[in-house]
Amino acid sequence: xxxxxxIEPLDLxxxxxxxxxxxxxxTGRGDWIGPIGRHLVTLGWExxxxxxxxxxGETRMPARVSEFLRASDDIMEIQSTLSGDSVLSSGLxxxxxxxxVKMDEWECLASYVLATYANIPRIAKMIDEVSMRFGxxxxxxxxxxxxxxxxxxxxxxxxxxxxxxxxxxxLHSISRCIDRAEIRRLKLLEYRDLRRELMTLPGxxxxxxxxxxxxxxxxxxxxxxxxxxERAISRLxxxxxxxxxxxxxxTQRWGDFAGYAQExxxxxxRALAKSSGCEFSRCAQDxx
DNA sequence: GCCCAGGAGTGTG
DNA sequence: CACACTCATGGG
Numbered sequence: 001x002x003x004x005x006x007i008e009p010l011d012l013x014x015x016x017x018x019x020x021x022x023x024x025x026x027t028g029r030g031d032w033i034g035p036i037g038r039h040l041v042t043l044g045w046e047x048x049x050x051x052x053x054x055x056x057g058e059t060r061m062p063a064r065v066s067e068f069l070r071a072s073d074d075i076m077e078i079q080s081t082l083s084g085d086s087v088l089s090s091g092l093x094x095x096x097x098x099x100x101v102k103m104d105e106w107e108c109l110a111s112y113v114l115a116t117y118a119n120i121p122r123i124a125k126m127i128d129e130v131s132m133r134f135g136x137x138x139x140x141x142x143x144x145x146x147x148x149x150x151x152x153x154x155x156x157x158x159x160x161x162x163x164x165x166x167x168x169x170x171l172h173s174i175s176r177c178i179d180r181a182e183i184r185r186l187k188l189l190e191y192r193d194l195r196r197e198l199m200t201l202p203g204x205x206x207x208x209x210x211x212x213x214x215x216x217x218x219x220x221x222x223x224x225x226x227x228x229x230e231r232a233i234s235r236l237x238x239x240x241x242x243x244x245x246x247x248x249x250x251t252q253r254w255g256d257f258a259g260y261a262q263e264x265x266x267x268x269x270r271a272l273a274k275s276s277g278c279e280f281s282r283c284a285q286d287x288x
Numbered sequence: 289g290c291c292c293a294g295g296a297g298t299g300t301g
Numbered sequence: 302c303a304c305a306c307t308c309a310t311g312g313g
Contacts, residue, residue, distance in 0.1 A: 116293090116294080116295040117294090117309090117310095119311080120312095122310080122312060160309090166296090166307090166308045168309095202297090203297090205295060205296045205297080206296090207294070208296080228294070
């Protein structure tokens with residue numbers, strides 16, 4: 001099936017390129033291809049509209065793509081609000097097409113447990129390997145990310161063969177803590193309670209809980225802090241401290257849109273490392 | 289070879 | 302509370 005959507009603004013390279021999702025890849029023509037549930041989807045542009053093609057059989061695909069790309073987020077309002085921040089205001093429009101994605105809750109949880117202390121190419125490889133061994137084929141050579149019950153078939157040793165290292169025991173364990181009913185229950189919680197409950201799972205600390213809250217459960221007030229965000233906060237705001245300290249700062253400063261602020265800071269800091277970044281301006285009181 | 293990575297868990301001061 | 306250490310390994 002093939003259809004178009006109006007989702008604006010949207011930059012596929014920024015949104016799917018690095019960091020949020022790990023199973024999407026860019027084709028030579030600039031299209032993006034990746035799985036949504038058990039459907040392989042291609043996203044591209046056609047006369048200024050987002051063109052979506054997927055294999056037939058899912059009538060709700062337009063709604064699923066819209067949800068995945070958070071089509072209902074009012075980016076203009078979000079950027080307008082954040083532009084009131086003296087540090088963020090100067091570089092925001094560069095990231096206008098960057099949208100936070102809404103991943104499947106379970107896939108997001110499992111993916112970010114695997115993402116601990118690994119770089120993005122390796123994370124993608126681990127997830128791909130786990131999918132190839134334990135997922136279901138959706139088209140030739142592509143498999144869905146395995147469900148919790150799919151993974152219950154796997155031993156720790158088999159998971160380790162996917163290159164997971166010490167993460168194997170965590171994935172093995174959480175696949176036995178989580179099922180559809182538990183996800184359904186967690187979806188009812190607000191961010192603070194969700195975060196606390198996620199952190200009871202083995203292999204889920206503050207950072208993973210915040211990533212899962214943001215990218216899996218759509219909690220835009222979550223603010224995941226990794227080494228890049230630490231760097232950005234230190235460089236731009238001259239603030240260093242514990243996770244709690246930095247998260248408190250972000251919550252107070254950006255509130256309900258902290259998640260978007262985090263993505264802007266994350267991408268800017270990574271781009272800066274590749275010396276192609278458009279710097280946000282430093283906090284006025286910290287200059288000199 | 290070296291350094292680093294969308295960290296978490298555990299133990300100690 | 303703050304550190305220090307370990308975990309297991311591939312990518313650049």
